[in-house]
Amino acid sequence: MFKRFLSLEWKQFSRSSYFQKGIAIKILLILAALYFGGCFLVLGTSAFFILEDTFPKEDPVTIVNNYLIFWFLIDIAYRYFMQQLPVMNIKPYMIIPIKRKTVIHFLLGKTTVSFFNFLPLFFFLPFTIVLLVQGYNPLNVVAWFFSMLFFTLSINYLNFLLNKNDKIFYTILTLLVAGVAVEFYDIYPLAEKAGIFFNTIYQKPYAILIPLLLMVLLYRRTYSFIRKGFYLDAEISKKTETVKTSELNWLNRFGRIAPFLKNDVRLILRNKRPKQVLFMSFLFLFYGLIFYTNDSYNSMPAFLAFASMFVTGGFLMSFGQLVPSWDSEYYKLLMSQNIPYREYLESKWSLMVVAVLVSFVLSTPYIYFGWDIFGMIAAGALFNVGLNSFITLYGGVLNRVPMELNVKAKAFSNTQGFNPTQLLIALPKIFGPMLIFYLPYKLINFEAGLIFLALSGLAGIVFKNFFLNKIEKIYQKNKYKTIAAFDEKA
Incomplete structure (x- = not known):
């Protein structure tokens, strides 16, 4: 069924009146993806050595873990503005014998393979390889890498929920700005305190269960959220709202x-x-x-x-x-x-x-x-x-x-x-x-x-x-x- 969905998506795209425009945009997006992917790849490859030279008395892994809190908060912020959630014309599927859960899982699967999920890998994967080459414990390093992957996917599913609640997003954005401010002006060692959590995940490989469980819970919550409104009546009904006019x-x-x-x-x-x-x-x-x-x-x-x-x-x-x-x-x-x-x-x-x-x-x-x-x-x-x-x-x-x-x-x-x-x-x-x-x-x-x-x-x-x-x-x-x-x- 997923193969049929992909076939229909391609036909809709290739037969549209904006096919040439879509191709041009796709090319531009691919070029942008290559550029940013290359930047993250260079950063992930050189980050260990840069941190080692800049802070010779500290472990580069500890430094990275200390600032991961800001990494993920920024990830939430730019996804809110930049990540386009996948859409489908669901009306035809509602009146034919296709299970709702199949369509919903396909939608969530589309967003899982988003470029926004692959971009962090261009940093974490080369950084992980450098750690293995430098002699770090393979079990700890591999568990840490998959933990970062699970956290990234968790943010991906969280983005579905934040898009429907602007107040939560702006609360997170305020926390990000406040966190950067208190860290920059040495008011409170937020990075060091938050780093305790991520360093624990690195030091104890079984702690990978925390991000894995978080990812599963957010996936199920997002699935339930989409399924709740996946009805024909909800799709075709018009919501009546009170409109306030302004003379200006x-x-x-x-x-x-x-x-x-x-x-x-x-x-x-x-x-x-x-x-x-x-x-x-x-x-x-x-x-x-x-x-x-x-x-x-x-x-x-x-x-x-x-x-x-x-x-x-x-x-x-x-x-x-x-x-x-x-x-x-x-x-x-x-x-x-x-x-x-x-x-x-x-x-x-x-x-x-x-x-x-x-x-x-x-x-x-x-x-x-x-x-x-x-x-x-x-x-x-x-x-x-x-x-x-x-x-x-x-x-x-x-x-x-x-x-x-x-x-x-x-x-x-x-x-x-x-x-x-x-x-x-x-x-x-x-x-x-x-x-x-x-x-x-x-x-x-x-x-x-x-x-x-x-x-x-x-x-x-x-x-x-x-x-x-x-x-x-x-x-x-x-x-x-x-x-x-x-x-x-x-």
Whole structure:
């Protein structure tokens, strides 16, 4: 039966209207998997020797065990945002003599072979081999390896339950942040205390029963959770909810584009994926910490310009690149109204500009790293407003992939609305500010690079009407192609 399920899954994928898009995405995902798998493989192979040289008086295994608590908490966090749970069209199976448990076990089996479960193996497996080569007790090492595998699979099944309860996830995320803080500031030796548990599992091989039992219990709990809602009535019934309307009168000050802005604000407030994209945009504010706290980047100011653009451009890059896919479900209705296309585009531009300005205000703590850094963030904000916003809107012409906002899917691994051509459109948004800054910096000085980057953004603001008119004509020319594409369903 599992073989038949796999055959049907392949037919559904290969016969869909988005087969070529799906192939392109699969290729990109495979390349990303190879990259991250290679990174983890190198880390797993060299971790023992790095720890041995850095902490010669401590056992590398003990150090790894001490910090496994953070490893697994991070694993839970990024799975919540990135791991797309497997789905099936279960309606046809509900009316034919196929046991429910068979379908459910197949679904759980699909998620068991997820890349998110294999990625930790690229670290734990080479690390285990190094331990065996270095003469560690084979029984302890092998038992420890399988314990890590069982913990990883436990988190995989736990992800099913966390996806239905955001409060539990954010509690775990808070614990992760608090744990890192108390460890970093030496408030409490959390890593050492948590390491006692994992070191015990390593020292006593029979303790492998703990993660094994945890994995079995979570599998059974997840199975029961899915089976509880696996009924035809539950699948086809419509849940009636009380809808709260919001007038958003404060947006009326924006004049003729106010109705479009209200639609966008309501879209963000009422749908899961836009909410998570908004949250991801907030995380972009901390992107600069990766570069500004690392002295090695001080000699590579072009990368600092790259980081500065991302600090204020999170919403523009994540939300803006999916214009007009956000409106795909009612795009035909929208285009049938007696409204200028220019107002629709200007509302999107205004929303992105407001987001950049809010991000810039929230980035003021970066003054701590010096006025040069903050000046670069300000120049990056001007570039985002003046040029990146228009490049993003232009990219929407090539984005004709519909998006179903009512589908409960991951915000960051959901490929609805994704078009491989977006990667090409992203190139000038990423490398443009680096090039504009670097050439004057190299030929003159640092301040000249900032001035040129800021002036490029100001030039875009000055020629706003020119850019919007050009983009409007392109959208108008491709309007019916976009409508036809949005009528298709993946």
